[in-house]
Amino acid sequence: MPNIDTIRSNEKVLITGATGYVGFRLAKALLRTGARLVLPVRAKDDEHLAQRRDELLAKLGQGSIEVIACDIAKPEDVKRLPVDCTIIIHSAATTKFNVEADVADRENRDASISLFHLGRRSKQLKTFAYISTVYAAGMTEGLVPEEILARPEGFVNHYERSKWETEHALNTDFSDLPWTIMRVATVLADNKTGEYSQMNAVHNTLKLLYYGLISTVPGDAAVPIYLVCGDFVEKGILAALDSNDRHQVYHVCHEASESLTVESLMDIGYKAFLSDESFKKRGIQKPLLVDLESFAILADGISGFGGAVLKDAVGSMVPFARQLFIKKNFENTRLRSVMPDYEAARFNEVLPQLINKMIEQKWKLN
Amino acid sequence: MTEVYLNYPSYALGDHAVSIEDSVRDDRTITDLQAFLEAGFKQHWIAAPGTHAYDLAVRAVEPIKEHLSEVDTIVYSTCLTLNGNMGLWDDFLETRDVKHLLDYPVSHLQSHFGLQQASAIGLNQQACTSVLGSIRIARGLFLAEPSLREVLCVSADRFPEGALYEQAFNLIADGASAFVLSRKPAGFRILSTAAITNGALARANDEETVGTYFNYTWKVIQSALSNAGLTASALNWVVPQNTNMKAWQILSRILGIPFDRVYAPSLSTVGHIISSDNIVNLVALEQDERLKSGDKILLCMAGYGLNWQAVIIEKV
The missing domain is CATH 3.40.47.10 (Thiolase/Chalcone synthase)
Structure with missing residues (x-):
């Protein structure tokens, strides 16, 4: 929740990705503080635009909202966006770990650069908030500071690469912009009660384990998994926005000591599965942790192992498997400094609650 | 005894x-x-x-x-x-x-x-x-x-x-x-047996069968090793069923057994004789001059039911 003392009735805020998870949360929170919103959305035609506008307005509630047809991957579309916004929050991105190189380049990096140019044209702009990811650190091991990062030795997938390249472009070519970078961790649940309104690679992997479709998981037992709750992300980003301290990087995540590890995530998740009678009855065993080479053999030979479901199951893990072997230690001192009430969720409690809800909802979104 | x-x-x-x-x-x-x-x-x-x-x-x-x-x-x-x-x-x-x-x-x-x-x-x-x-x-x-x-x-x-x-x-x-x-001491001494049945998966489809393969196979092997008072490092040979060898590339890594000790020479020329693969491969191993007296051999099978069984034997 944003600080209730922060009134933003004078702010005109452009938010990309408002139909996505983080963008929507930010739009809703900012609307409550009186901000006027400009929300670009993809639309095939006027009818489609009207439909998406109605959907967004219904979910966002009352307030000043302007929904504009715009594919931010098309520079000519971006040029038509208003240039009188005081804040731009760029949260739109293709977040699939298996995104192809050219799609990541076009939709993540190049689209962002178009928006940076929009920011440059916006003379009243006070803040350009770029919503990045902790995975922009790529295959960096050890301490990851809240700073612009030198190019990592490698990236596990093109999503990571495109996010780092975007950060790099922002820092090197748009230093005149009042930018702030927020690197967000993987959202596990909406809040500490385990409610969820989006599913990502973590949820999909848990689902496969629940149905007994994978009995091996790649990973080093001790590697931390950086998870966050949606309400923490919202609060952290708004706190960073309110700090008015520009050209800074914030890690919207918790520290390693506050995070689950690959092993504890498996242990807690499996224990939660066992509280479900159906799962218990099927006798599904806890998955075995395997090294990267074993997982590569499985992924490489999957056509001889199984059918479409198994191929999809293993295939969904391939694009991020390597990260489960890289120990990172994300610093979040700067974020803590702007969040006096910073508090890490107890994921050993959130995860079972999330799993119970996903089982109740048959692994679907409400 | x-x-x-x-x-x-x-x-x-x-x-x-x-x-x-x-x-x-x-x-x-x-x-x-x-x-x-x-x-x-x-x-x-x-x-x-x-x-x-x-x-x-x-x-x-x-x-x-x-x-x-x-x-x-x-x-x-x-x-x-x-x-x-x-x-x-x-x-x-x-x-x-x-x-x-x-x-x-x-x-x-x-x-x-x-x-x-x-x-x-x-x-x-x-x-x-x-x-x-x-x-x-x-x-x-x-x-x-x-x-x-x-x-x-x-x-x-x-x-x-x-x-x-x-x-x-x-x-x-x-x-x-x-x-x-x-009871005559010849051939192979049986050191242990182990078996697991998961009847809840009696009608498992092929995807579920493969999906549960690794952790259950690992579990039955651990059980056989425990019953024999051994650890995986004591095994000289693994004689598996004639199924996709990539599975054993993975299992051997998990168990810490060199893959070249997984012995299934009949896979390519015989196929998976549903319940007899171990014996076909054991006959071949008997004729392999690398097999030595005292070598410990794991026989392992997974099957419908779902069932998993393992036997550890020692060359006399």
């Missing part, structure tokens, strides 16, 4: 060797040719029309018939329950007399080889793991009956004519195996 030994392993294959290319072409399979080749399969053996699984059993026992004089019990196992009956369904339908469903091959086998002193046990609900199940059952008999001298274990299966010769993405072969368990 009652020591039990496995000796005289023998086997027989279906009548005809058929290339994987021919079987894919003739619709005996579902998976595409390339996937089979990558899994290591090149050909399999198919019984001729009219050849019963029992005929294959007789052929498997024939080479070792000189060693059966002290057999007190026969454990006859099949993967497919229908291979545990020689009567005809049509005869039952015509007469409504269930005796046509009670025509047991083990009785015929006993008579054929003149083993009148041997009692019979049928075992037919453990799928591919049956042959290891027969070792477990027979070993238990040795422990329970001090007068028991030797047990003949036989496993025989053929797929019904017209059946797909593929299960859980593996190329199936018709065949049979046999061996003798004895």
Whole structure:
């Protein structure tokens, strides 16, 4: 929740990705503080635009909202966006770990650069908030500071690469912009009660384990998994926005000591599965942790192992498997400094609650 | 301490060797040719029309018939329950007399080889793991009956004519195996057995079967190792079933056993003889000069039911 003392009735805020998870949360929170919103959305035609506008307005509630047809991957579309916004929050991105190189380049990096140019044209702009990811650190091991990062030795997938390249472009070519970078961790649940309104690679992997479709998981037992709750992300980003301290990087995540590890995530998740009678009855065993080479053999030979479901199951893990072997230690001192009430969720409690809800909802979104 | 030994392993294959290319072409399979080749399969053996699984059993026992004089019990196992009956369904339908469903091959086998002193046990609900199940059952008999001298274990299966010769993405072969368990210290000493059944997955589809393969196989192996008082590092050989070898590339890494110690030379030329792979590969290992006295060998199988079984033996 944003600080209730922060009134933003004078702010005109452009938010990309408002139909996505983080963008929507930010739009809703900012609307409550009186901000006027400009929300670009993809639309095939006027009818489609009207439909998406109605959907967004219904979910966002009352307030000043302007929904504009715009594919931010098309520079000519971006040029038509208003240039009188005081804040731009760029949260739109293709977040699939298996995104192809050219799609990541076009939709993540190049689209962002178009928006940076929009920011440059916006003379009243006070803040350009770029919503990045902790995975922009790529295959960096050890301490990851809240700073612009030198190019990592490698990236596990093109999503990571495109996010780092975007950060790099922002820092090197748009230093005149009042930018702030927020690197967000993987959202596990909406809040500490385990409610969820989006599913990502973590949820999909848990689902496969629940149905007994994978009995091996790649990973080093001790590697931390950086998870966050949606309400923490919202609060952290708004706190960073309110700090008015520009050209800074914030890690919207918790520290390693506050995070689950690959092993504890498996242990807690499996224990939660066992509280479900159906799962218990099927006798599904806890998955075995395997090294990267074993997982590569499985992924490489999957056509001889199984059918479409198994191929999809293993295939969904391939694009991020390597990260489960890289120990990172994300610093979040700067974020803590702007969040006096910073508090890490107890994921050993959130995860079972999330799993119970996903089982109740048959692994679907409400 | 009652020591039990496995000796005289023998086997027989279906009548005809058929290339994987021919079987894919003739619709005996579902998976595409390339996937089979990558899994290591090149050909399999198919019984001729009219050849019963029992005929294959007789052929498997024939080479070792000189060693059966002290057999007190026969454990006859099949993967497919229908291979545990020689009567005809049509005869039952015509007469409504269930005796046509009670025509047991083990009785015929006993008579054929003149083993009148041997009692019979049928075992037919453990799928591919049956042959290891027969070792477990027979070993238990040795422990329970001090007068028991030797047990003949036989496993025989053929797929019904017209059946797909593929299960859980593996190329199936018709065949049979046999061996003798004895108190005489020869062949291989049985160190331990272990078995797991998960009946909740009795109707698991192929995806679920493969999905549960690794952790259950690992679990049954750990159980067998524990029962033998061993760790995986003590194993000199792994003699698995003839299924996709990539699975064992992974399992051997998990267990810490060099993959070159996973011994399944018959995979490419024989296929997956549903319950007899271990024995076919063990015969090959017996002839391999690298096998030394004292070597410890893990036999491991997974099958429908779902069942997982493992046996650890030691070369005498």
